[in-house]
Structure formats: C-alpha cells, structure tokens
Amino acid sequence: MNDHDTTVLSSRLHHLADDMTPAVDVVAQVRAARARHRSRRRARLTVLAVATVTATMVVGVPIAIGTLTSSAPSEVAGPADLSTSAVPTTNDADMKRAVAEARVAAQAAQAQAALEQQAAAEAALARQAAEAAAEVPGLPVPAGWERRTFQGVTFAVPPGSRTADTIDESAEPSFMEGPSLTWNGPSLGDGEYSLVTVRLLEPFEGGLPPMDGDYFLPVVPGGTDTHAFVLTLGPDNDPIPGRTTVERTSFGVQILAGDRRVVIGGQFPAGAAGEQMARDVIASIAVT
Incomplete structure (x- = not known):
C-alpha cells in the first residue's frame, strides 16, 4: 500500500466518523448545564428551608413559651432573654423554694398587718372610752x-x-x-x-x-x-x-x-x- 492509498483511507475514515457522530451545539450544552445546576440548587434550598421550619416548630415551641414571660400576674407578657435560663433546667428547685419563701413572707406581712390593725382598734376603743368617761x-x-x-x-x-x-x-x-x-x-x-x-x-x-x-x-x-x-x-x-x-x-x-x-x-x-x-x-x- 502506497502513500496515496493511506491518504484515501484516512479521509474515508474521517467522513465515516463524522457521519456516525451527531452534530454538537456547544451553546445549547452550556445552557442545559446551567439549567440543571440551577434546578439542583433550588431543590437543595427547598429541602433546607423545610428542614429549618420543621426544626423551628419542634425546638422553638418551648423556647417561645419561655420567652413570653411576666414578672407579675398584672403585667403584660413580653419577650424575655433567650438564654439558658429561659429553658427549664435543674433551677426548678430554686424557683420552688423562692415561691415558698415569698408565700411565707406574704403570710408574715398579713399577720403583722392584722396585729397592727388590732392594736389600732384597741387604741381607738381606749380613746372612745376616755372620751365617754370625760362626758x-x-x-x-x-x-x-x-x-x-x-x-x-x-x-x-x-x-x-x-x-x-x-x-x-x-x-x-x-x-x-x-x-x-x-x-x-x-x-x-x-x-x-x-x-x-x-x-x-x-x-x-x-x-x-x-x-x-x-x-x-x-x-x-x-x-x-x-x-x-x-x-x-x-x-x-x-x-x-x-x-x-x-x-x-x-x-x-x-x-x-x-x-x-x-x-x-x-x-x-x-x-x-x-x-x-x-x-x-x-x-x-x-x-x-
């Protein structure tokens, strides 16, 4: 086989490869790749958003309950500090003790007020008796x-x-x-x-x-x-x-x-x- 035959054979093989390979649109391929990337990114963002909402609903409920606090029954509830103290912890015993001490203090104050009221009533009776005796x-x-x-x-x-x-x-x-x-x-x-x-x-x-x-x-x-x-x-x-x-x-x-x-x-x-x-x-x- 001489050089002419080799050239003719190579040319035919190239034509055959061109016929078997479909035409490639580079621009279209780039656009398609970009579309696929945006679609995948949107899917990931959607999954992340759903997961975030779900986690907020599960974890945020007790936190939300803790954040709406009121220092006294007559006050309007308002946002509190979102610290670890807002979440129920082992400090519940301290809180119960504080409530008990406050109740005892209130009872002592009521007893003292009753004693003062009784003393005032006795003093008033004494004054009335003195006035009646003077008359x-x-x-x-x-x-x-x-x-x-x-x-x-x-x-x-x-x-x-x-x-x-x-x-x-x-x-x-x-x-x-x-x-x-x-x-x-x-x-x-x-x-x-x-x-x-x-x-x-x-x-x-x-x-x-x-x-x-x-x-x-x-x-x-x-x-x-x-x-x-x-x-x-x-x-x-x-x-x-x-x-x-x-x-x-x-x-x-x-x-x-x-x-x-x-x-x-x-x-x-x-x-x-x-x-x-x-x-x-x-x-x-x-x-x-």
Missing part, C-alpha cells in the same frame, strides 16, 4: 386622776400606775366570775400592790348579797341598789392569815344595775391618805 356628768375627780370606762362602768384612779391595765373579757358572767378590768398601782411592800378592779357579775337572787359589818350606802348614778365598805386590813385581820405583813386600806362596792351586779374593789396604802383615795374612787363611779 359623764357629775363625777368628782381629784386633780391628776384618770378616768376609766369598762363595759358601761366609769370610775377614776390615781396617777402612777405600775403597768398597763389588765383586761379579761373571756369569763362568762356568773355569781363569782365575769369580765374584769384592773388598774395596777404602785407597790405597797411584801408582794402587795395598790389596785382597783371592776368585775361584772350576775345578781345574787335577783339583787345584792347581804352585807355584814360596817358599810354605807353611796349614791351611784345608774345603780338601783348599792352598798360599800372601807376598812384597814393587816396581819391581825387579813382574810387569809399569814399571807402578808403589810397594812393597807381595803374597799369594796357592789352595785345592782338592771340584770348586772357591778363589783368594784381594791386597796391603797394604810392610813388617812389611803382611806381618802378609796372614798374618791367610790365617789367617781357611774353605770350606764
């Missing part, structure tokens, strides 16, 4: 003495009380027991003290019990029947022998006022001064 007409009161009013009974006491008045309203009225108020005066020595006590009892067989010994019949406004005594007690005639060695002036008054028996008694220092104090107390009594 009672015709009661001679020595200079410097103080008026007392207890459940409709008004009387006066000397200055210099040792402690505040003792009030007991728990006892039900009977022949021997009933509500009482005691003025606590200075010491007389050997465990004895000056005092004035008013007690409200039931009548004795519809009236007053009989009296023995020396007594007198003072006029008490508001009373329908009255008797009283003033005497000196000491070691020789004390109702309880050996109880004390102190001499003192003792006095007592019983007043019938409707369905009540008012008993007022007490003691002061022995002697003329103490006896006059007892009679001044008796003269200041009125019942309404």
Whole structure:
C-alpha cells in the first residue's frame, strides 16, 4: 500500500466518523448545564428551608413559651432573654423554694398587718372610752386622776400606775366570775400592790348579797341598789392569815344595775391618805 492509498483511507475514515457522530451545539450544552445546576440548587434550598421550619416548630415551641414571660400576674407578657435560663433546667428547685419563701413572707406581712390593725382598734376603743368617761356628768375627780370606762362602768384612779391595765373579757358572767378590768398601782411592800378592779357579775337572787359589818350606802348614778365598805386590813385581820405583813386600806362596792351586779374593789396604802383615795374612787363611779 502506497502513500496515496493511506491518504484515501484516512479521509474515508474521517467522513465515516463524522457521519456516525451527531452534530454538537456547544451553546445549547452550556445552557442545559446551567439549567440543571440551577434546578439542583433550588431543590437543595427547598429541602433546607423545610428542614429549618420543621426544626423551628419542634425546638422553638418551648423556647417561645419561655420567652413570653411576666414578672407579675398584672403585667403584660413580653419577650424575655433567650438564654439558658429561659429553658427549664435543674433551677426548678430554686424557683420552688423562692415561691415558698415569698408565700411565707406574704403570710408574715398579713399577720403583722392584722396585729397592727388590732392594736389600732384597741387604741381607738381606749380613746372612745376616755372620751365617754370625760362626758359623764357629775363625777368628782381629784386633780391628776384618770378616768376609766369598762363595759358601761366609769370610775377614776390615781396617777402612777405600775403597768398597763389588765383586761379579761373571756369569763362568762356568773355569781363569782365575769369580765374584769384592773388598774395596777404602785407597790405597797411584801408582794402587795395598790389596785382597783371592776368585775361584772350576775345578781345574787335577783339583787345584792347581804352585807355584814360596817358599810354605807353611796349614791351611784345608774345603780338601783348599792352598798360599800372601807376598812384597814393587816396581819391581825387579813382574810387569809399569814399571807402578808403589810397594812393597807381595803374597799369594796357592789352595785345592782338592771340584770348586772357591778363589783368594784381594791386597796391603797394604810392610813388617812389611803382611806381618802378609796372614798374618791367610790365617789367617781357611774353605770350606764
């Protein structure tokens, strides 16, 4: 085979290859490749977007609940700090303890407020009693003495009380027991003290019990029947022998006022001064 034959054969083979190979449009191929790339990119973005939304719905719900917080029931909920404290953690025990402590503090504050309210009410009653006692007409009161009013009974006491008045309203009225108020005066020595006590009892067989010994019949406004005594007690005639060695002036008054028996008694220092104090107390009594 010579060179001419080789050239002819090569030419025919090239023509045959051209006939078997389809025509290539380079521009079209580039465009198609770009279209396929955009389509794949859009698919990836779509999948990523769906995954993101799904994750937000699953994870974001508890976070969203935590972010809408309110520091008090009356406040409007608002966005909170998206930190780890917004997600339930082991700090729940601390929160429960804080709530319990706040509840205890609130109860203590309520108790304190109730005590203050009670004290204010008692102070108001004391003022009303003092005003009512001051308005009672015709009661001679020595200079410097103080008026007392207890459940409709008004009387006066000397200055210099040792402690505040003792009030007991728990006892039900009977022949021997009933509500009482005691003025606590200075010491007389050997465990004895000056005092004035008013007690409200039931009548004795519809009236007053009989009296023995020396007594007198003072006029008490508001009373329908009255008797009283003033005497000196000491070691020789004390109702309880050996109880004390102190001499003192003792006095007592019983007043019938409707369905009540008012008993007022007490003691002061022995002697003329103490006896006059007892009679001044008796003269200041009125019942309404």
